[in-house]
Amino acid sequence: MKSISVLVCAGSLLVWAAGCHRSSNSNSVAVNGPAITSNPVGPVPGGVQDIQYPTNPYMQDPVALQDGRRLFDWYNCSGCHGGHAGGGMGPSLRDPVWIYGNRDDQIFDTIAHGRSKGMPSWGSKIPEQQIWELVAYIKSMGTPEEPDPPVEPAHEQMPNPQQEEKPSVATQPPAAETH
Amino acid sequence: MDRLIPGLRWAGIAGLILLAGVVGAQKESANGTTMNVPGAMPNVHVVSPLANGQWTMPAGDYGNLRYSPLSQINTTNVQNLRVVANMTDGIPHGHEGGPLVVGSTLYMVTPFPNNLYAFDLSKPHFLLKWEYQPHPDIASQGVACCDVVNRGASYADGKIIYALLDNHVVAVDAQTGHEAWRTQVGDIHFGETTTMAPIVVKNLVYVGNSGGELGVRGKLTGLDVKTGKVQWIAWSTGSDQDVRIGSDFKPFYAHEKQGKDQGIKSWTPGQWKIGGGTIWGWISYDPELNLIYYGTGNPGPWNPDMRPGDNKWTVTIFARDADTGMVKWAWQLGPHDEWDYDEIMENILVDMPWKGQMRKLLIHPGRSGFMYVVDRQSGELLSASTYEPTNWATGYDLNTGQPIEVKEKETHFGKYSTDICPSSTGAKDFIPSSFSPRTGLVYIPAHNTCMDYMGTAVNYIAGTPYLGASVRMYPGQGGYQGELVAWDVAQGKKVWSVKEPDLPVYSGVLSTGGDLVFYGTMDGWFRALDAHSGKVLWQFKTPSGIVGNPVTFTGPDGKQYVAIYSGVGGWMGATALPDVSTDDPYAALGVVGAMKKIKTLSPPGDLLYAFGL
Numbered sequence: 086m087k088s089i090s091v092l093v094c095a096g097s098l099l100v101w102a103a104g105c106h107r108s109s110n111s112n113s114v115a116v117n118g119p120a121i122t123s124n125p126v127g128p129v130p131g132g133v134q135d136i137q138y139p140t141n142p143y144m145q146d147p148v149a150l151q152d153g154r155r156l157f158d159w160y161n162c163s164g165c166h167g168g169h170a171g172g173g174m175g176p177s178l179r180d181p182v183w184i185y186g187n188r189d190d191q192i193f194d195t196i197a198h199g200r201s202k203g204m205p206s207w208g209s210k211i212p213e214q215q216i217w218e219l220v221a222y223i224k225s226m227g228t229p230e231e232p233d234p235p236v237e238p239a240h241e242q243m244p245n246p247q248q249e250e251k252p253s254v255a256t257q258p259p260a261a262e263t264h
Numbered sequence: 265m266d267r268l269i270p271g272l273r274w275a276g277i278a279g280l281i282l283l284a285g286v287v288g289a290q291k292e293s294a295n296g297t298t299m300n301v302p303g304a305m306p307n308v309h310v311v312s313p314l315a316n317g318q319w320t321m322p323a324g325d326y327g328n329l330r331y332s333p334l335s336q337i338n339t340t341n342v343q344n345l346r347v348v349a350n351m352t353d354g355i356p357h358g359h360e361g362g363p364l365v366v367g368s369t370l371y372m373v374t375p376f377p378n379n380l381y382a383f384d385l386s387k388p389h390f391l392l393k394w395e396y397q398p399h400p401d402i403a404s405q406g407v408a409c410c411d412v413v414n415r416g417a418s419y420a421d422g423k424i425i426y427a428l429l430d431n432h433v434v435a436v437d438a439q440t441g442h443e444a445w446r447t448q449v450g451d452i453h454f455g456e457t458t459t460m461a462p463i464v465v466k467n468l469v470y471v472g473n474s475g476g477e478l479g480v481r482g483k484l485t486g487l488d489v490k491t492g493k494v495q496w497i498a499w500s501t502g503s504d505q506d507v508r509i510g511s512d513f514k515p516f517y518a519h520e521k522q523g524k525d526q527g528i529k530s531w532t533p534g535q536w537k538i539g540g541g542t543i544w545g546w547i548s549y550d551p552e553l554n555l556i557y558y559g560t561g562n563p564g565p566w567n568p569d570m571r572p573g574d575n576k577w578t579v580t581i582f583a584r585d586a587d588t589g590m591v592k593w594a595w596q597l598g599p600h601d602e603w604d605y606d607e608i609m610e611n612i613l614v615d616m617p618w619k620g621q622m623r624k625l626l627i628h629p630g631r632s633g634f635m636y637v638v639d640r641q642s643g644e645l646l647s648a649s650t651y652e653p654t655n656w657a658t659g660y661d662l663n664t665g666q667p668i669e670v671k672e673k674e675t676h677f678g679k680y681s682t683d684i685c686p687s688s689t690g691a692k693d694f695i696p697s698s699f700s701p702r703t704g705l706v707y708i709p710a711h712n713t714c715m716d717y718m719g720t721a722v723n724y725i726a727g728t729p730y731l732g733a734s735v736r737m738y739p740g741q742g743g744y745q746g747e748l749v750a751w752d753v754a755q756g757k758k759v760w761s762v763k764e765p766d767l768p769v770y771s772g773v774l775s776t777g778g779d780l781v782f783y784g785t786m787d788g789w790f791r792a793l794d795a796h797s798g799k800v801l802w803q804f805k806t807p808s809g810i811v812g813n814p815v816t817f818t819g820p821d822g823k824q825y826v827a828i829y830s831g832v833g834g835w836m837g838a839t840a841l842p843d844v845s846t847d848d849p850y851a852a853l854g855v856v857g858a859m860k861k862i863k864t865l866s867p868p869g870d871l872l873y874a875f876g877l
Contacts, residue, residue: 161722163850164477164729165406171848171856173838174409174729180845203406203452205727227847235848237857 141189143214143221145230153222154232156215160207169235170226175204179226192220297325301333302777304701307622309615311550317818319365320419322461323696324774324815326549327613330698331775332816336824338778341877342792342802348825348876349390353379356868357841358833360694361416361461362772362813363872364424366438368820369393370827371419372872376405376412376429380436386820390874394441404430404452407727408459409477409853410835415544415694416461416813418469421489425469427458433471433485435492445492449473449485453727456480460544464489465556465586472543476561476606477853479730482541482578484558486589498589500541500560500577501527507577508590515593516643517665519574530574538724539571540564541578545608545694550624553641555583555592557613557626561606565732566688567719569677574599579607581628583643593643595665598632602675603656603717604688604733605632610696612706613640617754627753629697629708631690632667634660635751649756651749652691652710653740656684675733677719687715687737689836689855693770696813700775703795705759707781708749711768711836712740713858735854745858748773748783750798760798762791766861770836772813774826782826784810786837787865790828790873806830808869809862811837825876831869832862840866 143149157163157170170178185195196216199206207216225231297313297320315324315332323330337345357375364371370383370390379397383390405412408429417426423435423444431450436443449471450456455478462471469487473480482500487493499506504513507527515521523529528536542561549556560582563575579598584591597607612627618637626640633654637647648660657667675681689711697708715737722732739745746764751757764785771784779795786809792802809832816826832840838852839859849857 158720159723161725161728161730164722164731167844167848167852167856168734168850168854169848171846171851172844173852174406176843177845177848177851179847182842201402203403203408205406210725235850237849 138188138190139193141193141217141220141224143217144189144224146221147230147232149218149221150225150230150232152215153218153220156211156219157222160211162219170223171235178223187224189220189224192223193217196220296320298333301701305616305704307617308701308704310701311552311613311615315816318367319363319815319817321364321463322361322416322418323546323610326463326465326551328546328548328610328696329612329614329701330696330773330813331700333777334816334818334824335777337776337780337816337826337877339780339794339801342778342780344877345792345802345804345826345875346877347804347873349874351381351383351390351872352870353381353872354870355831356870357831358411358413358837359812359829359831359870360413360834362815362829363827364417364419365815365817366419369438370874371417371424371438373414373417373426375414375831375833376400376408378414378426378428380417380424380426380441382438382441396436396441396443398428398432398434398443398446400428400430400432401452404457407452407455407475407478408457409475411833411838411841413459413834415459418462418464420464420469423489425462425464425489427460427462427471429457429459431456431458431473433458433462433469433487433492435489447487447492447494449487449494454480455727455730461546463547463549465549468495468586470547470556472558474542474544476540476542476564477729477731479538479540479564479724479726480542481537481539482543482560484543484589496589498584499527500543500580501531501536501539503528508584508588510590512585513591513593515595517595519599519664519666520594520596526574526576530576532571532573535571538564538730539575539578541580543608546610546696548611548613548626549586550613550640553624554586555640556586557581557583557611557640559597559607559609559611559628561608562601562604565722565730566604566735567677567722567732568600568602568675569719570722570732572600575601579605581607581611581626581638583640595638595643595645597630597636598667603684605630605690607631608694609692612697612699614699614701616704618646625753627699627706629692629706629751631686631692632656633686633691635706637753637756647756650691651708651751651758652712652747653685653714653742654691675717675719677721680716680718682716683714684717685714685740686711687713687858688717688735688853689713689737689768693835695770695811696772698773698775698781699753700781700795702777702779704752704754705795706751706753707773707775707783708751709769709771709773709783710747710749711770712742712745712747713737713768714740715854731853734850736849737854737858739858746770746785748781748793762793762798762800766865767809767859768836770834771810771828774814774816776816782814782816782828784812784814784828784830786810786832786862788830790814790830804875806869806871806873807867808832808871809837809840809866819876823876825874827872827874830871830873832866833868837862837866839863841868
């Protein structure tokens, strides 16, 4: 068994990495409709100093959190973002990474207006109050306040002895089993 | 065509053979394709020329054997295999499918944004010749159910033909890289995407749609290879006219002959319009019968109580006239599916003795855990045996073609049915098997995962998921999650296997005349096994999990090469991507519970490797 370094050809063979673009923005989807919240875009010359971002009227309201959880399924958010928003077609909303920001008003804008890589704009479909409830729910994820948090299926704990003592395949290729 | 690669002795000949199609008298070319299989088992016959130097269509051949007679690399020298080239495309997403090789050029289609690269195999390290960027709609990324994948291209009429994620089919001049035509065949605003690899038969390009989780109505579109004009559409649900069922329709089983418009009547009113049955896997073609074969996806939504009835023609194998698209026979493997067992898997076509008689077989390793052997002329099910732990059905009634289902494993609204095996991702997914005429074995990339499944309420909102189920998956019992299974078709049983403790086997398989079986693992190993014994003869660690399909070809230097992508992703691989977190077992349509370990075992990747002696 000969093992060959992965880096054998690095450098000389990355022939066109430079010419590759991760994605193109040329077809970005237009964001339609009036803004539901109007934030200043500043800073601008002679700019606004103390920007007052709109805040969520439902933060930490347990009933609103429950509603937000229910709406997350009702509007099929869970289909794209995962049953408890762990990700899938759309990114995880449970992790610390925010593409478009995690201030209340930013999350509100994301939901209301959509985002270019396939986040639908919901402003015309979901009443403002329900969007705030969704924001409240999203921000509760991973905190003790999160309603109906994800539970591991019982089977995960099933003893599976071989799983723990996985031989390093590098040194010991698996043997074929005959049946 | 022979202008494609001037100076190459055999490229022209190969091209001509391709043009002539496979119906012609020519059975073999010097290097491009061949009907001859040295060392084949007695009376095992292939139905169309095999890849023998080039790789011009997704499976290498119309029969979907993924077998090449090339034998320069073989059991005696494979341990000397080494990297001869690797290229990165800078897109760390699931690299499903595989490259094409036409003459002395290798073509690679990337995941979204679906760029096409042409590499010159006559230059050291396979230098880039040109690059084509189609710029698909970036919003299509949000409706792609299972990562922004692409499963490959076909070469025909001097063009590389493939589908973009945003439902456009493009044809690109294989020599210049210029777009010859582009045709829209679907709409992302209704949840549609196109991820499958089109195939071309005579003057028709066939392409199916994806989006069975988004209320998409499945369809196969036939396009003219010269102009890209749509010639016909064959829907998976709806009226007989829409499904292209006419007087030629002769299904084998009574269950499929219940009168007109079963594609409407086996549904609650109107549900068929958003009922799934998408076509996102592989298409096979039998030149002699002039039939194409493919399977359709799951019905939607996943909550079965919302769609009483058989839900025809979802989870069905269709045999259609290759020219007209009219249905010759259809067989619904999973009437009223309750587990998301799409059956879009490969259909391997081979003629061989079956119970003492020569039969025209269609071999379909099912997502459902059953290995189906079908007479492809009549549509009769000859056998269905399980190849991984399967408990939703105890078997099939060969007289009716119906599964014998297990009551406790039925799924319903509002209550979890537990310990269902296999999970929705199947005992295998779309990742294609290979059949070697020399061993009579099918090499199946398989999984051992189970699940809990509950139907939930769901609203149809166009362009969003229409899922209706809460699913959580976990590894099955037995201490393994992946298995490369060698299945003896004639004997109907597993003869050996190679198991993976932590991750499913989610890569396609290639077998060769050198008696080697190539495949990859989700933690990045690319392996060559002895096709007879399953012994691991060689392996190489690539940086990322392998979910693509290996191909083999002869370079302009007369040497044999093997190529594979290393870039984890796709449905089961999505957990490896940064967009998915592991603290939600319901994420990524329920796979996360079964796939947590991949976060540490495989980083995302973006590489194409070529190996040679």
